[in-house]
Amino acid sequence: MSVPLHYVVKTRLVELIEQLGEGSGLPPERVLAKDFGVSRWTMRQAIRELIADGRLRARQGQGTFVATPKIVQPLALVSYTEALRAQGHVPAREVVKFDEIPADDVLAEQLAIAPGDPVFELERVLFADEQPIGLETTYLSVARFPTLREVLDATGSLYRCLTGQFGVQFGEGEELVETVIASPREAELLKATQQLPMLLLHRQTRDTDGRTIEVVRSLYRGDRVGFRATLRP
The missing domain is CATH 3.40.1410.10 (Chorismate lyase-like)
Structure with a gap:
């Protein structure tokens, strides 16, 4: 069974989150998409799911940050x-x-x-x-x-x-x-x-x-x- 690309990206992002640590800012979406070799749409979907999961938190006008534990x-x-x-x-x-x-x-x-x-x-x-x-x-x-x-x-x-x-x-x-x-x-x-x-x-x-x-x-x-x-x- 094939795994959706955004899920693969999401898994890699989790590894990055763990390296960055609580409260750290995530690199811009365009930079991450380039580094991961995927489209911005795919990266955006993975980030949205991690926000819904509580792993990331978006702050309007500031960016996306590693969230505190639930x-x-x-x-x-x-x-x-x-x-x-x-x-x-x-x-x-x-x-x-x-x-x-x-x-x-x-x-x-x-x-x-x-x-x-x-x-x-x-x-x-x-x-x-x-x-x-x-x-x-x-x-x-x-x-x-x-x-x-x-x-x-x-x-x-x-x-x-x-x-x-x-x-x-x-x-x-x-x-x-x-x-x-x-x-x-x-x-x-x-x-x-x-x-x-x-x-x-x-x-x-x-x-x-x-x-x-x-x-x-x-x-x-x-x-x-x-x-x-x-x-x-």
């Missing part, structure tokens, strides 16, 4: 803040939306409330080392957490607030991971292009009594974040 998040019921700090990163959040909305039929069933009951919708951009890596939208029952707006530092840890202010004891959760393309709004918030692959996580978290605490939709940049799970028989 942040690996555990698929577990842990605070985003604590998980990033444990890896030596500086976490931050920016609130995009914190509203009350009526629950539709699906959300009402997930939260075990009646359709039309008020629900908090908390949407935040997630940052690591001042770079946007994710967009998280959390839904919680207003009846269960009536003072959430008053007690929550929306730029801090929601889990810490739920545990400390409401006595929530996290039990278990279900998470579905899929790949998607960001909407124009999502891409803008994450400072990404719509062509960049995204990882979408749907999570439903329950307490130790089996009651649903939250429903979460998290969108992560595929070039900056990966996920790890511990599997046991």
